[in-house]
Every structure is written in structure tokens, then in C-alpha cells.
Amino acid sequence: EAQVTQNPRYLITVTGKKLTVTCSQNMNHEYMSWYRQDPGLGLRQIYYSMNVEVTDKGDVPEGYKVSRKEKRNFPLILESPSPNQTSLYFCASSSGGGPQFFGPGTRLTVL
């Protein structure tokens, strides 16, 4: 089954404790992206990747890192999380000219 998976689905952590949210897709898509969704603000793009070893900032990259060492994986790293990074995070992937496929989301709470 074609899908985008994210782990963990729920995470509660404390300020400053490094964490990684994994994202994996099995559709051989070259494009992958991370979004955060906050009430009243819609979806905002954090980082995206056009292919392996090619990443670029989205609209709200501060406090986040990403890497794209393999085509299928695109982890999101929070080196020192802060409470303003409490949000619902989505990973998405697509192939050229096609729609974006979304993962189920990761709800992160930073205390």
C-alpha cells in the first residue's frame, strides 16, 4: 500500500531535549516536505527536499533541521525544542506533476 508513515504519532517532551520525528514514503517520490499545522494559521511549510541531499527552507525553518540521505526518508530534527514548537506536524511527498501525499501527523507537545 502506497503510504507516508510518521513516527511517533504523539510525543510529549521537555524544553531542550533533542528529538527526531521520522518520515518515510514507499512511493519512490523525489519531493518530500514538512509542515506544521496550528489553529488559525493553517499549514506552514518548515523544510522541503527536491531529492536526495537537496533540502531547502520553507516559511518557518527556525529551530528545525532536516536531512535527506535516502530517497524514502526525511527526518525532522528539533535540536533544542521550545514550547512554541508545540504543534501538529505533517510530512508529505510527491512526484513531479502529482498531488502531495500526507502522513497521519505527529502531535508534539513541548513542556
Place this chain on the structure above:
Amino acid sequence: GDSVTQMEGPVTLSEEAFLTINCTYTATGYPSLFWYVQYPGEGLQLLLKATKADDKGSNKGFEATYRKETTSFHLEKGSVQVSDSAVYFCALSDRGNYQLIWGAGTKLIIKP
């Protein structure tokens, strides 16, 4: 820059009512337009799309027509069901469909 504006929600309707969710856009090129739906507790799913002027996208009884003259892509459904309760997002892309510009989303509540 490019932008998408959706009507604010929540929109509350009774079952079998007619639905319209307005979406207008600004773009410098000739964008592709999308409607995504997010059911409670789930990720976003593509509902329908249109890639050029006068195209009509349709899926699950929903329709939207790409109107270049009014820069609009309104979502319609003739008879809504309780199961249509969700958040609906309008989006555009004018860079090879990789980057999407999102509207803020419209929450739809259907009462039995």
C-alpha cells in the same frame, strides 16, 4: 506573492443541504488548484484538482471549477452528509506542483 483565501469557518449545515466553500487566489503564473480534506485525527487527502482554466475537478460528489476570470475555485456539493464533516483546504501550485500555497482551511460541520 501568491496567496489563497478561503471563507472562514466553521460552516454548519444540516444533512442534505447544498454546500459552497469559497476559495479565491492570486498568482503570477497559471497555477494548478487543489482541494484537500482533513478528517478528524487524520492527515490531509487530495479531494480534487484542476490544472487549467475552465477545468472541473470532481470526486465523492464534490466539484470545483477553475475560474480564471474571477480567480476562484469554489468547492460545491449538492447534498452533504454527516460523514463530510472535516476541514477543507484550498491550495495552489505554480512551480511544477512541488510547492503548494495553502489557504487557512474551512471547518465544515454537518448536523443530522
